[in-house]
Amino acid sequence: MRTGTVKFFNESKGFGFITDETTGQDIFVHISGLKSRELKDGDVVNYVESDGKKGKIATDVVVL
Template sequence: MLTGTVKFFNESKGYGFIKDDETEKEIFVHITGLVDQIAQDDKVTYEVKEGKKGENAVNVRRA
């Protein structure tokens, strides 16, 4: 599992970005990839899956 911090998440639009702790790369996250509800600045664990427009965070859980 990868770890990161929620940089931005818009609940009404259903998407946001996670900043990876190790690489500091931003990963797109869609509401369908969430296990737990998340908010800005939450520490999370996640997996990466290739999507239509690049990498997406999936199985996102609060750490």
């Protein structure tokens, strides 16, 4: 489980990015990877980093 901050999340398009607190890397997040009902810019989250088709993605995202 990793921790990061939501850089931005576009609800209408269903995607955004989380900045990892350890590496500073931006990780793609899709609405299908959320365990919470909503995600807002600036939310601190826990997530699992997985390999996607185009790079790293966040799954099992939970707002802290």
